[in-house]
Amino acid sequence: MNQQTDDDGRLRHLLTLDGLPAATIRGLLDRAQQLHASPAASHALRGMLAGTAVCTLFFEPSTRTRSSFQLAATRLGADVLNFDAATSSTSKGETAVDTFRNIEAMGVRGFVVRDRIDGAVAALASAARPGTALVNAGDGRSAHPTQGLLDMLTIRQAKGDRFEDLAVLIVGDIRHSRVARSDLHALRALGVRRIRACGPGSLLPDDDTLQGCEVFDDFDAALEGVDVVMMLRLQRERMQEGLIESIDGYHRDYGLGVERLRRAAADAIVLHPGPMNRGVEIDDAVADGPQSRILQQVANGVAVRMAILEAVLGR
Template structure:
């Protein structure tokens, strides 16, 4: 019997890493590493038009997708919600269909609502590909890919040997959900999650994880620490007592990092709230892979765009 995790399938869209077969995830990571090694293919998407359709602000994700598409030879349109017809009441669906009618085949979509990108994918024409660049608190699949690429570069291909800790605001984090899907698919030996009870989901998100609220204990011997941004813009009042209290209990300092394995690495999806979830000493220190994550974002997104739009699905 063939297991789902071993069965590749043609990708029309990339909306989530949940249920993505392990072999397909590894293929994307291998191709991303190829691009990270400096191999561009300016002809892969020559003549293909791609639109970055962002209904939420972004720096790293938008720019890295734009650069990824350009390195593959695509024509890139950047949609600016502040100057678009959405300000006049046009729906996201109508916006997509209007741009699609101009011959655009690829859409990179960020939206504040859960499920919004999947709904747009349902409305798209056959042959049009959508990439979820982050929707609500649901998923951010390319962030999950670039995080796994960064971790694999630092620790090798065998995730079964790794103890990985995710810290902070999992409740509101689409990044955490995509990272957890990918870590499970890659067979990570131990996944720990730590944060205030008020910022941890009570659904299936944390299935299979070791969950705790004592950061010092959770850090013991881990190989990688994945810090999360405290998402105050999505947060109800009262979920944390104060920013000072949060940093005291869940902020990563150099002293705390000393509890992890000696060669442990630190990741953060950005933007960083310095002095809240992580100190300058750690964010800019020798164990930090934060800037490598940013660089790997271009390579991971090149791999996804190539897979969806080059005709080699």
């Protein structure tokens, strides 16, 4: 049996967008759009998860993802338990599985999990009791499915539902990016035929992550005519690891400024999962400019996460 779905195709967990049917993705986007467009509908759902406990089980820091999941669960009427790894028994050597099982034993049915380790959330899902649902809020380099979904919703709001007509460019540290992997899974599922990837060779994956993509090391060439530009955060430790020459050099070659953005389609939109390094991968004038949809992504995150919690936990 598929770990994510039951025999009827209903979502039991959301662990990855890899292999998730396009119909399921579109259904989640449709529901999220309804919730985003109608605050009244959102308010009417206050009883959806009444009496259900949801734990945000984060072993890594987070601002946007954790906060939006807390809001999403609260708006559905759930009781929200926030787990702080720094002050928990994990600091004393307790395993993540034991921590999970102890919280589950208290009657918690929903878990939103972030972990540094690839596959960590799937491992917890394997240990879960029937009726317990897990949502992957980012694990290792593998997946960040809710970010992928909110990115797709943001694109659809700006460009319509004909994903097959779009040219989409992902730029930056794709090698270490769980966001990029989830975006790629979603873009392929939704039928995007022209996917471009750009970054220094040291920050591009050496596996099959970019299979079917057009790969560039020249950012200016990659931008020509694209409809969507998805910028990725450059983690400062990549310079310490010797994977880039310098921050200034990275900005020169792969930073998105106003002049460079003119190479894209005139109505191109710019996305960024945050947190942003302003002046490194993206300039202020672009991040805060008319083509930016960065804050819209954040706003969409609440509706998307409501739709997911409703799908895996709703009666």
